[in-house]
Amino acid sequence: MELYHFTEFPWPHLPPDDSFSSMRLSLPSRHYDPKIGAHLYNMYLDQYLLADELGLHCMINEHHQTATCLNAAGPIPLAILARQTRNARLCILGNPAANLADPIRCAEEMAMIDNISYGRLDCGFVRGVPYELFASNANPTETQERLWETIDLCIRAWTSHDGPFNYEGKWIHKRQVNVWPRPYQQPHPPVWTTGGSDLSHACKTIERGHNFAMFLTPADGLAKMFKGARRYCRENGLPEPADDQFAFMPLVAVGETEAEAEKVIEGVFWYVTHNKSEPQFRAPPGYNSRKLYADFLSGRYSGGRTDAIRRKGVSYFRENHVAIYGTPDSVVEQIRSLYDKVGGFGHLIAMLHSGDMDYKTTAKSMTLLAKEVLPQIADLGTKSTGFGPLAERGAMAAE
Amino acid sequence: MERQRETVELPAARIEVERIGSGPPLVLLQSAEAYEARLDLVDRLARTHEVFLPWAPGYGGSPLPGDVRTIDDVAYIYLDLIERYDLHEIALVGCSLGGWIAAEMATKTCERLSRLVLVDALGAKFGGAYDRDIEDIYFLSFDKVKAIRFADPRRDPLDDMTALGEDEAMQVARHRETTARLCWDPYFHNPALKNRLHRISAPTLVLWGEEDRFVRPEYGRAYAERIPDSRFVSIAGAGHYPHIEQPDATLSAVFSFLNGGKG
Numbered sequence: 001m002e003l004y005h006f007t008e009f010p011w012p013h014l015p016p017d018d019s020f021s022s023m024r025l026s027l028p029s030r031h032y033d034p035k036i037g038a039h040l041y042n043m044y045l046d047q048y049l050l051a052d053e054l055g056l057h058c059m060i061n062e063h064h065q066t067a068t069c070l071n072a073a074g075p076i077p078l079a080i081l082a083r084q085t086r087n088a089r090l091c092i093l094g095n096p097a098a099n100l101a102d103p104i105r106c107a108e109e110m111a112m113i114d115n116i117s118y119g120r121l122d123c124g125f126v127r128g129v130p131y132e133l134f135a136s137n138a139n140p141t142e143t144q145e146r147l148w149e150t151i152d153l154c155i156r157a158w159t160s161h162d163g164p165f166n167y168e169g170k171w172i173h174k175r176q177v178n179v180w181p182r183p184y185q186q187p188h189p190p191v192w193t194t195g196g197s198d199l200s201h202a203c204k205t206i207e208r209g210h211n212f213a214m215f216l217t218p219a220d221g222l223a224k225m226f227k228g229a230r231r232y233c234r235e236n237g238l239p240e241p242a243d244d245q246f247a248f249m250p251l252v253a254v255g256e257t258e259a260e261a262e263k264v265i266e267g268v269f270w271y272v273t274h275n276k277s278e279p280q281f282r283a284p285p286g287y288n289s290r291k292l293y294a295d296f297l298s299g300r301y302s303g304g305r306t307d308a309i310r311r312k313g314v315s316y317f318r319e320n321h322v323a324i325y326g327t328p329d330s331v332v333e334q335i336r337s338l339y340d341k342v343g344g345f346g347h348l349i350a351m352l353h354s355g356d357m358d359y360k361t362t363a364k365s366m367t368l369l370a371k372e373v374l375p376q377i378a379d380l381g382t383k384s385t386g387f388g389p390l391a392e393r394g395a396m397a398a399e
Numbered sequence: 400m401e402r403q404r405e406t407v408e409l410p411a412a413r414i415e416v417e418r419i420g421s422g423p424p425l426v427l428l429q430s431a432e433a434y435e436a437r438l439d440l441v442d443r444l445a446r447t448h449e450v451f452l453p454w455a456p457g458y459g460g461s462p463l464p465g466d467v468r469t470i471d472d473v474a475y476i477y478l479d480l481i482e483r484y485d486l487h488e489i490a491l492v493g494c495s496l497g498g499w500i501a502a503e504m505a506t507k508t509c510e511r512l513s514r515l516v517l518v519d520a521l522g523a524k525f526g527g528a529y530d531r532d533i534e535d536i537y538f539l540s541f542d543k544v545k546a547i548r549f550a551d552p553r554r555d556p557l558d559d560m561t562a563l564g565e566d567e568a569m570q571v572a573r574h575r576e577t578t579a580r581l582c583w584d585p586y587f588h589n590p591a592l593k594n595r596l597h598r599i600s601a602p603t604l605v606l607w608g609e610e611d612r613f614v615r616p617e618y619g620r621a622y623a624e625r626i627p628d629s630r631f632v633s634i635a636g637a638g639h640y641p642h643i644e645q646p647d648a649t650l651s652a653v654f655s656f657l658n659g660g661k662g
Contacts, residue, residue: 137584139583139584140579141579141580278540280537280540280541285575285576285578285579286580291569293572294569297560298568299560
């Protein structure tokens, strides 16, 4: 089991709740104070440096025009960490493939980061949350097709070493593609995608040998997807995917005592409680399945996974492994239990920080996770052979 | 009045067409919400004309082929359609999105048209880069969208979405998906259309709801200014769909224009 640290780089200093309708897209940037923000950026990066020292990996994401996430370009913190960390895998989840104006620039950026980090990049591509369609002006009806077209083109660009090729596809047209540098990892960095309830997307990801990640999904939903993808492989005569093709991100807090962990998880919960947005931002036409969109239009569905789970409260989160918190032994037990319920997974991306949690509180939770939990679950799960064990790839940096 | 439904196989799409009445041909192109097919308006037009009401790809019974991606594609499909029926001297009437399609068709050729009626038509960009010619219906709340499109929001045929049955809701969802696919970016316009409007040679009536805050009457006037043989008429007490909010005044203007008057 590989453990990752994650913070979404939040801006926690919001105006009074009744004075704005959405944290995303429409909240004016006058509510952002660069003097405080500059400090936050550096504090968040410090968390990742600590993660590296502790033997945790790093996961970075990006969102646009929102106070929930100050990472407007994932490759920027990733590039800093490529230079400033030594051992951690650097996972981006991910490049917003469906919204990227220039996929080839993305292939170049990722190849550079892979080189600077001596091959520690895990390169995720995501369809992007619905809000991003407004920030990017990408067409919501095309996102799934664009995601895969971008992934295919990036892989081709990383693995072509005999001079330029031309590409005139459905959504992307590029002439004389000839990416420098080539990636450090050969043939290319591991590719990840993320998903919700679309099983065919998970199957396609796994079938191609990529890694599939899910965020904040109750255990039964997770099991449906992970087991569904495994069943798909069995039924189609494909190799049995190793556990490290599957990843999950819950909210995580580790304390010396149960009471301490409960206090810390409240801080992480900011992510769930402070996620205000206008309903139409969550459902541009064509982004969700037609059935879901029809239910949204006719008021049968309010929109948003987070919305649905938020109403159910803390105990629901813990019972369903959406939040994993407690003493180290309790956290180990919860992870093992989740592992069994979903039929195995190999990456646990721990959202250990949110809201206005300070460095010290976050660092203690991270340290307990790395020192007390990780040793007990390090051997849990099977590993792929395609790209070589994670540990070996990470070790290149130490040489 | 009895409606005949038929499906026309064209090279680029299969189009469902409703035909009502008899007389000279009138092709009615619907708004993105496809309100028009259910309006009494159709029957009233059919008293003097044979009304052809096609459903664009991705609306009604017309499937959406994968390579139909722009309103320009739809305009060419409809040109194929009127050629297939071998219609001449057509009164072409388009509402909102249908007005955009009609304008695209007319800039390509007016050979088969007698008259063109554009009702609160979308499709052109007249303002500057920072001007929003067409209000962002995807970003605004549902209530605000209703408020900018209707003088009286209670007149929205889809006023109460919660009353929709599951099949109806699926159909509305499908129509909105198709519209987003064709119109998300550039947002409800073709940047080239403005500089093609001078090619419209058919006499044209540009009809506009005075209280349209989705695309304002000034936009309609700019449309009319660029079409050589055109006149602009505004309808009081109506928003983006004057034919829904003020059907009598709207039809009176349309008939007057079709009968050779100035609208």
